[in-house]
């Protein structure tokens with residue numbers, strides 16, 4: 368490997384894709400030489416056409432990884448941090464990125480500005496686009512209620528060497544800086560064995576309801592231009608009147624994106640509850656293609672409409688052009704729901720002092736019209752359902768056991784990578800018609816719920832349609848999980864319950 372040539376090529380790549388100025392080339396080159404422990408440099412010709420055709424920096428990541436492995440004893444983690452540091456040098460400083468983003472926002476609009484940051488984040492390896500593209504994704508149409516499934520292969524699994532290192536280093540909880548992965552203090556952070564490097568992250572400041580927030584992209588996004596909007600300070604997730612104001616204010620600034628928040632309680636919330644943040648992006652989630660089931664009567668003073676949505680779980684849709692009014696209606700629904708009990712529908716808002724009721728909200732804007740989706744959630748557990756009454760029921764845990772956060776609740780299921788291996792095992796069992804004993808002997812993974820899945824699929828086994836049949840089985844499980852999350856079921860008792868709930872609010 369000719370490392371001198373690679374440095375030459377990398378500089379060319381950065382000039383083309385990361386706005387590196389001629390005046391900074393020698394300086395940045397020397398910084399890179401330092402990281403590579405190279406004492407000297409020689410300018411050589413590079414193939415411009417080849418370098419300029421790169422859509423991401425994978426070529427350099429691979430070669431630099433190889434170089435560090437050959438010339439050092441660094442672990443995979445340490446190598447990754449070194450490479451991220453190099454990409455960090457080559458990325459414009461945070462202030463320059465903000466200046467350019469705002470300049471584009473002012474002159475070319477929000478869509479172009481968001482594109483700029485997304486493109487920069489791919490080109491500097493913050494967004495792992497080629498890894499995201501490896502996810503196995505499919506969508507399925509059902510009348511009015513599409514769902515989408517993504518088996519997530521992009522997040523790297525740590526190897527044993529790195530895991531072993533963690534045992535002798537301080538535990539993550541012992542180190543308080545940055546407080547979490549969503550804190551602004553990650554900007555430029557070098558990382559640790561138990562914490563990713565963040566030299567190449569860039570944040571765009573924005574004001575939401577007069578509060579300071581920031582926008583960044585998700586490194587392993589679940590859909591196109593998956594962004595994270597995070598609060599300036601490290602404080603717990605919360606759903607209240609101000610949440611609705613902030614979400615609506617976000618789509619005023621960036622109508623190209625939808626934006627939503629996970630609920631503020633465990634089981635029904637996302638994986639990070641200790642830092643207030645939202646998720647958004649260019650994608651139209653399946654719930655957004657859903658139609659109203661019926662409309663509720665609001666006072667004549669309101670110009671907005673309130674619907675129950677024809678969706679798997681209990682979702683209200685508020686539509687209108689008047690933001691203050693939408694916030695008022697949503698806040699009335701939230702405040703009522705927080706303390707609402709309906710024993711007929713097994714809904715208890717509190718156990719002692721512990722609160723169970725919350726809402727998963729999401730907003731999009733088209734033209735002047737806002738659409739605010741409110742999914743009613745409850746995280747209570749009982750003896751029958753120790754993981755949650757309105758959570759995926761145990762018979763579906765072989766497909767998805769993790770919490771049903773905003774993305775899933777709105778119809779895009781993120782399923783664990785292990786399913787790829789398990790789907791292949793299922794196919795092998797079906798194609799060879801193994802007995803239960805043979806299945807479990809050969810594939811211990813298949814014990815329990817997967818055996819039932821194999822029996823179901825064996826009933827109509829057809830070698831040519833097996834892939835479609837397995838997907839259809841998974842789709843049905845996902846649909847049933849969404850129905851599990853419905854606090855008011857789609858039957859007479861449930862519908863009456865929804866109507867009674869709305870009737871109890873003074874609009």
Ligand SMILES: [Zn+2]
Nearest residue numbers: 547550601642
């Ligand atoms: Zn934080």
